[in-house]
Amino acid sequence: SKNYAKGFSEVQRKVRESTSNDPWGPSGTSMNEIAQLTFNKQDFLEIMDMIDKRLNDKGKHWRHVFKALLLLDYCIHVGSENVVVYSKGNLYVIKTLGEFQHIDEQGKDVGANGRLKYIY
Template sequence: MMPLQRHIKNVVHNYSEVERKVREATSNDPWGPSSTLMSEIADQTYHVIPFTEIMQMIWKRLNDKTKNWRHVYKALTLLEYIIKTGSENVARQCQENIHAIETLMAVHPLFCDKDYTSLLVML
């Protein structure tokens, strides 16, 4: 999505600053999220409201359609990062929703030929 389109969508949907960061980190852009951006997001997982917004946006991205496969891939990348460096509540919420992650990895075409068990092992 073009930066202008993304900006308009952020304004129209009234996304918070942390939701915008998660959207940027999990965008369809052909490059991965920066470690600086992921670190900023991980730091916000220690605060109740941003934590909730971060996790809601990640779950939303994980449920995106196949045409937005980068959203899914980058959401898993971000999730792995914040499990390691963010609040323990991230891992706890993932453990509570492990079936969703396992199902995604079992049926999503992007993950059928790859081994993402390291993410599951962390949980």
């Protein structure tokens, strides 16, 4: 798999799998597992770094962005306090995502999913 070839850690692989381009969302089990890992300092740093990379993806990788938002939202509620602190410090990224827009092959604005999630 691509994750092994690029030398990602176990934690990074978990985040990448939860925020993949697959048409289904991340499972509650995997999000919970990642949220629990945020209580470990080293794991937390790797998780936030990977979420940050996913949030910065563009265009056809819109699912990376949408799923990273879902995962971040979950970790804010269930994970370590550090996730909240990190998110407050990087609010500009999340605010930008409030304007996230991507028109897919069918002409549908799939960014609306992310914007709705952001508003609530």
